[in-house]
Amino acid sequence: MCTTCGCGDTELVPVELHDKILAGNDRQAAHNREHFLGHGVLALNLMGSPGAGKTAVLEATSRFAEGRLKLSAVSADLATDNDARRLEKAGIPSKAITTFQACHLDAAMVHHALDGFPWDRSDVFFIENVGNLVCPAIYDLGQAANVVALSVTEGEDKPIKYPVMFQKADLVLVTKCDLVPHLDIDLARIDDAISRVMPNPKVLRVSARTGEGLAEWFAWLEEQRRPIVQGKGAHMHGHAHSHEHTHSHEHTHADGTVHSHPHAHVHEHPHEHGEAKAEEHQHEREAGHAHDPAEKHEHRH
Amino acid sequence: MHEYSLVQAVVERIEEEVQKQRALAVHALTVSVGELGGVDPELFRTAFETFRQGTVCEKAALTVRVVPATWSCPACGKAIEKGAVLRCPACDLPAKMGEGSDGLTLDRVELEVP
Numbered sequence: 484m485c486t487t488c489g490c491g492d493t494e495l496v497p498v499e500l501h502d503k504i505l506a507g508n509d510r511q512a513a514h515n516r517e518h519f520l521g522h523g524v525l526a527l528n529l530m531g532s533p534g535a536g537k538t539a540v541l542e543a544t545s546r547f548a549e550g551r552l553k554l555s556a557v558s559a560d561l562a563t564d565n566d567a568r569r570l571e572k573a574g575i576p577s578k579a580i581t582t583f584q585a586c587h588l589d590a591a592m593v594h595h596a597l598d599g600f601p602w603d604r605s606d607v608f609f610i611e612n613v614g615n616l617v618c619p620a621i622y623d624l625g626q627a628a629n630v631v632a633l634s635v636t637e638g639e640d641k642p643i644k645y646p647v648m649f650q651k652a653d654l655v656l657v658t659k660c661d662l663v664p665h666l667d668i669d670l671a672r673i674d675d676a677i678s679r680v681m682p683n684p685k686v687l688r689v690s691a692r693t694g695e696g697l698a699e700w701f702a703w704l705e706e707q708r709r710p711i712v713q714g715k716g717a718h719m720h721g722h723a724h725s726h727e728h729t730h731s732h733e734h735t736h737a738d739g740t741v742h743s744h745p746h747a748h749v750h751e752h753p754h755e756h757g758e759a760k761a762e763e764h765q766h767e768r769e770a771g772h773a774h775d776p777a778e779k780h781e782h783r784h
Numbered sequence: 785m786h787e788y789s790l791v792q793a794v795v796e797r798i799e800e801e802v803q804k805q806r807a808l809a810v811h812a813l814t815v816s817v818g819e820l821g822g823v824d825p826e827l828f829r830t831a832f833e834t835f836r837q838g839t840v841c842e843k844a845a846l847t848v849r850v851v852p853a854t855w856s857c858p859a860c861g862k863a864i865e866k867g868a869v870l871r872c873p874a875c876d877l878p879a880k881m882g883e884g885s886d887g888l889t890l891d892r893v894e895l896e897v898p
Binding site for chain 2: 493494495496497498499500501502503504505506507508585586587589617618620621622643646647650675678679680681682683
């Protein structure tokens with residue numbers, strides 16, 4: 484019964500929303516991405532288990548890249564700023580993000596960390612996520628790519644056990660490869676496991692101790708930077724590029740039922756990239772979520 | 785335990801809808817969780833039980849739809865079995881993920897309106 488005006492029975496109204504639960508985080512991530520691209524900075528989300536060697540990889544990258552690439556980083560942990568201090572010592576301007584109970588970083592935490600920190604004067608900005616192979620994968624932070632560190636001591640089947648993390652990876656760094664002679668591990672089996680969860684596998688074997696694979700890792704960083712650096716400087720030779728957005732529109736039926744339907748919109752805007760590679764990759768991924776506009780108008784009565 | 789922050793986002797979105805529709809109560813809600821969405825449906829239900837106290841969703845029934853992950857060839861369309869290498873053996877192309885496989889959506893709410 485209606486309790487406010489006494490007009491009679493209330494009505495049960497189904498409302499179709501089809502909203503992404505993480506829409507709020509995605510908006511903040513898009514904002515972060517504008518910051519990164521606007522400054523021509525390659526932002527990378529570095530994920531992996533606790534102890535996978537994320538910090539060690541960054542220290543080794545700093546030694547290897549000395550003078551050729553300016554690095555900066557934020558480093559997230561539930562407690563302590565140990566990793567950020569290690570990175571500072573390695574010559575990487577860093578800031579700690581202490582997440583307390585949170586098992587992952589979200590876009591707002593990263594945005595907050597950008598304040599008063601010279602990330603914008605670097606070439607590559609690493610977001611060293613909380614050591615965790617589950618939750619960090621689902622939060623977009625505004626990064627250009629995801630890098631997952633997987634150490635040889637973690638077991639050959641880790642990728643199959645944590646498919647979400649590896650499916651979202653753009654690059655897997657198999658770390659601590661100097662330990663392989665001391666372990667019963669077959670690197671080919673790691674590659675095989677990755678190929679079952681990552682449709683376009685890209686894997687590099689590295690060792691922060693011996694420097695193995697760092698040249699290839701450095702080359703990968705340079706390749707990712709190219710479209711971003713060219714995008715920052717070039718404004719004249721743009722090409723059309725489309726983004727899909729989903730908006731909800733609602734309408735009321737004669738019977739008083741209110742529905743909200745998502746609609747896909749394609750916006751064309753000129754984009755200033757010299758190299759289409761990274762972009763194509765991005766689109767390939769988006770294609771998984773893209774909907775045919777016709778499908779979007781699904782009405783359920 | 786990111787399921788708590790997801791439940792919080794869902795409840796906030798529903799609060800918005802309740803204000804918009806001037807609803808008196810929320811009777812039901814349906815969320816879809818893709819197999820590759822990184823969310824444990826049971827943990828999501830537990831988080832909802834805890835978090836809904838004192839919110840507009842206090843008496844709402846939650847339905848969690850679990851969407852299985854699917855992969856297929858982007859060219860020939862042939863499905864790629866779970867656990868197999870994510871590449872079409874015939875066309876030699878990386879597999880394409882099926883819609884909803886990694887989705888996390890609030891699909892529907894049932895509101896009581898005057």
